[in-house]
Amino acid sequence: MSDTHVTTPDVEQTTGAMEPLVDIRHVSRRFGAVTALDDVSLTIAENEFFALLGPSGCGKTTLLRAIAGFERPDSGEMLLGGQDLVALPPHRRPLNLMFQSYALFPHMTVEANVSYGLEQEKLPKQEIRQRVGEVLETVGLSTTAKRRPHQLSGGQRQRVALARAVVKRPKLLLLDEPLSALDRKVRSQMQLELKRLQQEVGITFVVVTHDQEEAMSMADRLAVLAHGRVQQVATPVETYRRPANLFVADFIGDSNRFAGRVVDGGLHVPDVGLLPGHPVGDVTGDAHLVVRPEETRLGAPGAGLMEGQVVETQFFGGVSTVAVDVPGHADPVLCAVSGVSTVERGATVSLHWTADAAVVVGGSL
Amino acid sequence: MTDLISSTPTGRGAVERSSRWERAALLVPGLGYVSAFMAVPVLLVLSYVFFQRGRFGGVVYEFTWDNFARAFSPTYRAVLVDSLVIAGAATVLALLIGYPVAYAIAMLPDRLRTIALVLVVIPFWTNFLVRTYAWIVLLSNEGLVNRSLERIGVIEDPLTLLYTRGAVVVGLVYAYLPLMILPLYASISKLDPELREAATNLGASRFKAFRTVTWPLTLPGVLTGCIFVFVPSLGNFIVPELLGGGKFVMVGNVVRDQFLKARDWPFGATLALVLIVVLVALFFVQSRVSRRLSTGGPS
Ligand SMILES: Nc1ncnc2c1ncn2[C@@H]1O[C@H](COP(=O)(O)OP(=O)(O)OP(=O)(O)O)[C@@H](O)[C@H]1O
Ligand SMILES: [Mg+2]
Numbered sequence: 001m002s003d004t005h006v007t008t009p010d011v012e013q014t015t016g017a018m019e020p021l022v023d024i025r026h027v028s029r030r031f032g033a034v035t036a037l038d039d040v041s042l043t044i045a046e047n048e049f050f051a052l053l054g055p056s057g058c059g060k061t062t063l064l065r066a067i068a069g070f071e072r073p074d075s076g077e078m079l080l081g082g083q084d085l086v087a088l089p090p091h092r093r094p095l096n097l098m099f100q101s102y103a104l105f106p107h108m109t110v111e112a113n114v115s116y117g118l119e120q121e122k123l124p125k126q127e128i129r130q131r132v133g134e135v136l137e138t139v140g141l142s143t144t145a146k147r148r149p150h151q152l153s154g155g156q157r158q159r160v161a162l163a164r165a166v167v168k169r170p171k172l173l174l175l176d177e178p179l180s181a182l183d184r185k186v187r188s189q190m191q192l193e194l195k196r197l198q199q200e201v202g203i204t205f206v207v208v209t210h211d212q213e214e215a216m217s218m219a220d221r222l223a224v225l226a227h228g229r230v231q232q233v234a235t236p237v238e239t240y241r242r243p244a245n246l247f248v249a250d251f252i253g254d255s256n257r258f259a260g261r262v263v264d265g266g267l268h269v270p271d272v273g274l275l276p277g278h279p280v281g282d283v284t285g286d287a288h289l290v291v292r293p294e295e296t297r298l299g300a301p302g303a304g305l306m307e308g309q310v311v312e313t314q315f316f317g318g319v320s321t322v323a324v325d326v327p328g329h330a331d332p333v334l335c336a337v338s339g340v341s342t343v344e345r346g347a348t349v350s351l352h353w354t355a356d357a358a359v360v361v362g363g364s365l
Numbered sequence: 366m367t368d369l370i371s372s373t374p375t376g377r378g379a380v381e382r383s384s385r386w387e388r389a390a391l392l393v394p395g396l397g398y399v400s401a402f403m404a405v406p407v408l409l410v411l412s413y414v415f416f417q418r419g420r421f422g423g424v425v426y427e428f429t430w431d432n433f434a435r436a437f438s439p440t441y442r443a444v445l446v447d448s449l450v451i452a453g454a455a456t457v458l459a460l461l462i463g464y465p466v467a468y469a470i471a472m473l474p475d476r477l478r479t480i481a482l483v484l485v486v487i488p489f490w491t492n493f494l495v496r497t498y499a500w501i502v503l504l505s506n507e508g509l510v511n512r513s514l515e516r517i518g519v520i521e522d523p524l525t526l527l528y529t530r531g532a533v534v535v536g537l538v539y540a541y542l543p544l545m546i547l548p549l550y551a552s553i554s555k556l557d558p559e560l561r562e563a564a565t566n567l568g569a570s571r572f573k574a575f576r577t578v579t580w581p582l583t584l585p586g587v588l589t590g591c592i593f594v595f596v597p598s599l600g601n602f603i604v605p606e607l608l609g610g611g612k613f614v615m616v617g618n619v620v621r622d623q624f625l626k627a628r629d630w631p632f633g634a635t636l637a638l639v640l641i642v643v644l645v646a647l648f649f650v651q652s653r654v655s656r657r658l659s660t661g662g663p664s
Contacts, residue, residue: 068562068566069565069566070562070566090562090565090566091565091566091568091569091570091571091574093566095566096566096567097563097566099559099562099563101557101559103557103559103560103562103563104563105560105563105564105578106560106582107581107582107658116564116567116569116577117567117568120567120568120569120573121568164563164567168567168568
């Protein structure tokens, strides 16, 4: 808890002090009955690595397409470096979008696909050839430069799409699930490469990802979206430790959740009693207490906040997860312990945590 | 990919074999019909090309090259060239009109799209002759076009619109425009709009994106549409007769006259063969280009 408080103001200072590169204000976009973006406001700082997270259909692609100029917002403003984006035609926007579907030109070779953007800039042939060669080398596709997209595997196509967006070295790169089709090894290479581009070339990234670990490890800040609404914008640590609402708590990482009523010092849960935790924001009335498995401690019977029986233990290498069935609580409570768990299935254990380890949040799933 | 296929030879092969038979079976009715009622009569007629005309019509079965010599004599060569020019002009004009229309239809919302497509084919529900006669009403000296122009004071004396080469071209374009629009529409609507967006996002202007992405990817549709217009235009004899007033003879007219008036079947068959050869050559080029452009198949 304490170190969250250290990081949060820190980040807010850096983003607050500088003029944001991207400033999205109250942007909405509806498709018939579906509201794909609902009053979205975000700022993204220069040279930031910003991740967009959220369940399928929550509006991530729509947001990137709006920034790139392919969806006109029904209302709201978008600024890039203080300049009105909506007035700028799509081909003049100093940003590149990597499409979720790749949108590779089927009639062009890999090489021609990647050099297309540079040719529009009317760069000298020599420079284009060199830069295309370099980027293909980086994504590991030098040997497939002469092939057409339909002769490539899914992962290779994704890397061509990535190369095509990256080769332009724009101020702002919008990547829609850039690494989802790659195997673990290539993916971590590409992650390093993206971080290198951020640091060495100074590109600002907005990256949609389904992979939470990826978002957690790479992003400076992330936004969680649901039903077109921004649920929380914060650092990965902050979203994990102090989720703004139940949706974020559930969406980011594993969690144990208890429903009850807010009281001083935590949450009163029927049949279980008072559970300690700090409220996030102003929560009153019905709310949920969220505690992470690694903050939940096992103890001898008769000691902790609640008691239950071990229903299962799973060993994951570095850590084990113990699932405890607590009478009166529907889902088993998960508890992560380091190394191999010594408790046996069927044993009665107690569970506890400190108030600093748990949060009380409002909202629903 | 190839490894994958060869590593499971039995399963995959069995599936392919059965589907190949099924496909062949599906072709039987169509192929049977075409060969019985189309290929056989055409081959019979074409077999006349080496024979001579009988004194009172009919065919005398004596071998000769004369028909070919005549077909390529200056008179008929001029007719052929003229026909190619007129059909070519009609095709180009139909493409220039048809592409924007097909593009606009492809961009319409689903419901309006169906309506627009129906409107495009509606003229086909009317008899070809009647539709062509309608143009006489429009283009004649006392026709609608001249009357309107006179009334608004653009001209004093009527323009000669009918019985000109232009009238023939216009009539052909009108007759076959739907055949241009439909294949164009099919290939434009199949195009993923994100490709255009990707080009734009990479810095291409709308025109550049069209030239480098949309146009090459719809070229198979363009070629199909052009062939659909060019082929019937080249052989057409109704439009040149009605709107050209017989002043402009196209190959179609000559072929028709050889069979029906001059009763010189061997020479008519020879001209028809020349036409067929030209058209087959065109189809060959079209399929070669389409295959090279096509993205799904092996290149
Ligand atoms: N052109 C469109 N017409 C109608 N509805 C659309 C259109 N584009 C998006 N939507 C709807 O808007 C919502 C948001 O779509 P969007 O593609 O932004 O989701 P997403 O967050 O990118 O999802 P995913 O993770 O599956 O890619 C969805 O409900 C989708 O069905
Ligand atoms: Mg998406």
